[in-house]
Amino acid sequence: MTLEDYVKKILNSRVYEAARETPLEFAKNLSHRLDNEIWIKREDLQPVFSFKIRGAYNRMALLSDEERERGVICASAGNHAQGVAYAAHQLKTRAVIVMPKTTPDIKVQAVRSHGGKYVKVVLHGDAFDEASEHSRKLMDEQGLTYIHPYDDPDTIAGQGTIAREILHQHNQPLDAIFVCVGGGGLAAGIAAYIKYLRPEIKVIGVEFEESACLAAAMVAGKPVKLEQVGIFADGAAVAQVGAEAWKVCQHHIDEVITVTADEICAAVKDMFDDTRSIAEPAGALALAGMKKYVERDSTTGETYVAICSGANMNFDRLAFVSEQAELGEKREAILAVTIPERPGAFREFCSTVGKRPVTEFNYRYDDDQAANIFVGIKVEDAAEKEALIEALRQVDYKVLDLSENEIAKTHIRHMVGGKSHHAADEVLYRFEFPERPGALMNFLRTLGGRWNISLFHYRNHGDAYGRVLCAFQVPEAQRDEFGDKLEQVGYTYWAESDNPVYRMFL
Structure with a gap:
């Protein structure tokens, strides 16, 4: 070509x-x-x-009469499935669309709505790979033509x-x-x-x-x-x-x-x-x-x-998008600021911030001498953020910029409120849990029965993965064994025990 x-x-x-x-x-x-x-x-x-309707329809419109008579198949949990369904209805061609069981119902219903009587939706597996493998099996069994979402000249x-x-x-x-x-x-x-x-x-x-x-x-x-x-x-x-x-x-x-x-x-x-x-x-x-x-x-x-x-935005993902948009535009600064623990200190801090809007403020009393506050402040751009940090440091506040700190943005801002003085030998990890039945039980079966979980925070905004922050009490002598068990779980993870925001707020 x-x-x-x-x-x-x-x-x-x-x-x-x-x-x-x-x-x-x-x-x-x-x-x-x-x-x-x-x-x-x-x-x-x-x-x-x-745009997926373009490629799906063009590929299906060019099928031979024999291929169209036998029907088509694809595996998709999103836009390609809807494109194939719409094309099947327009061309009056039978289509089998395999989707994971975990596909949001709104997407399944959209595919059925676009395809009408010409489309059969098959829900199979907890993840896309399982659905895709099953679609290939059905293709061979039923003599269907596979409609690939991108890897075809006609598409x-x-x-x-x-x-x-x-x-x-x-x-x-x-x-x-x-x-x-x-x-x-x-x-x-x-x-x-x-x-x-x-x-x-x-x-x-x-x-x-x-x-x-x-x-x-x-x-x-x-x-x-x-x-x-x-x-x-x-x-x-x-x-x-x-x-x-x-x-x-x-x-x-x-x-x-x-x-x-x-x-x-x-x-x-x-x-x-x-x-x-x-x-x-x-x-x-x-x-x-x-x-x-x-x-x-x-x-x-x-x-x-x-x-x-x-x-095709999942409605429950809008909250996350809205929350992160200002950070992505560099129009919000997420800061950890240490101020004196005394009457009037918060007023003095606000005076230094000036008229900039404060988007959030989290604090809990913990120490007689100093207070660690977690604060979000609207700024015009990165330059103003740097000017704000410099102004705070000029009056002897300790400032840590958390705007690019993943656990601060995803977890800490929703959990600030206390430290534990009893969680000895604590180690902190950030995970991505696959959003499928049994994911949490698999995690707890491998790790939770052996070591005490001293902190747990879960968030999901419509993703196929939930974001989890979890701490365990693991004695030093057992760290290697714990590391081996982490690998057995099979989930993506990051060690966060040295993250400064963890030390300050949790």
């Missing part, structure tokens, strides 16, 4: 039998703030609220129709297009069309830092499988870039930018401010990467397009 081959496929794509040409909207607020001309391609306005061509629309809608000079990367199908489709017709336009891939499979492939010179994938941006949580997508991306993606969860949350807020719509985390990836690119290179007066790839 050459670029010319892909352009022909894109121009002959049948996506518009099901998908719509989405608007390219000018982002007035972002453009003013970043001093560049910013446009957002609104793929969140597709019938299934995601890639369907996604590439977005690039055709961008060039049609914006015929003025354009410096770069930012596109989210999961398995690489969307990025390959965009790059193939743009680099064939307008090679001077940069095509920049954007990945969540915990699922950056294209960035890893660029370094290795070939697709590599990530050992672990973070699923906050679940719509782009792929362990290895697709083989077909890689053939295009390795030569025609100009660079890959990785972003943090906080930066994604900030981009969701920016998207809302300009459009009053709420992008899902993967949907805001491109915008987050564009902002990082502007900050890194200090660009001004350029013109960029960011593709908003979807808006």
Whole structure:
């Protein structure tokens, strides 16, 4: 497949039998703030609220009569499942869609609603890998055609129709297009069309830092499988870039930018401010990467397009996104400040902070001489945060910046309230628990029966993983044995006993 081959496929794509040409909207607020001309391609306005309808429909529309008669199958817990279901209904083709048992009911119902009588949803396994394996088994047993979410030339061509629309809608000079990367199908489709017709336009891939499979492939010179994938941006949580997508991306993606969860949350807020719509985390990836690119290179007066790839946001994740957005934008400082334990000290502290809004304040009496307070303060940018810290230190307050401290942001701010003077030999760990039945019991069966748990805090905002902070009382002589047991549990973990925020508040 050459670029010319892909352009022909894109121009002959049948996506518009099901998908719509989405608007390219000018982002007035972002453009003013970043001093560049910013446009957002609104793929969140597709019938299934995601670009996935393009590739799924194009692939299925090109099935032979025999293949269509037998039916299709896919495994997905998200946007691809809805795209296949919608296409199945439009084409009157039987489709089997395998989803993990842990898939939120709202997504299962959306798939059934889009597909109607043509779609059968099979719930299997507690994780996606189990669902995917089962789908392959059903494919072989029933002679179904597998509809891959990204690693197929017809799927890639369907996604590439977005690039055709961008060039049609914006015929003025354009410096770069930012596109989210999961398995690489969307990025390959965009790059193939743009680099064939307008090679001077940069095509920049954007990945969540915990699922950056294209960035890893660029370094290795070939697709590599990530050992672990973070699923906050679940719509782009792929362990290895697709083989077909890689053939295009390795030569025609100009660079890959990785972003943090906080930066994604900030981009969701920016998207809302300009459009009053709420992008899902993967949907805001491109915008987050564009902002990082502007900050890194200090660009001004350029013109960029960011593709908003979807808006299938879990409602229960909104609280987390809102909470982290200000941190991602560097408009909130999370600080630990030590002040004297005496009457009037808090008033003096507030006087130093000035008129800056305090977003939260946590404190509990513990010592006659000094008080450790956990405080969130709104600031305009990173420079103002540094000025605030310097002002506090000028009046002899001890200040620790916790704005990038993961357990401070995720756990401590919700737990501040007391230390234990009885938890001898305590060690602290941060975990990611898979959000499936039996996950906690597996953890407790391996560790909880042998060592006393002296602290436990769990949080989840719609992720497939719960965030857990846990402390155990482990005598020094048993630390090696404890370490072996941690490995047996099989969950991702980080040792946090030396984290200064733990010492100050817990």
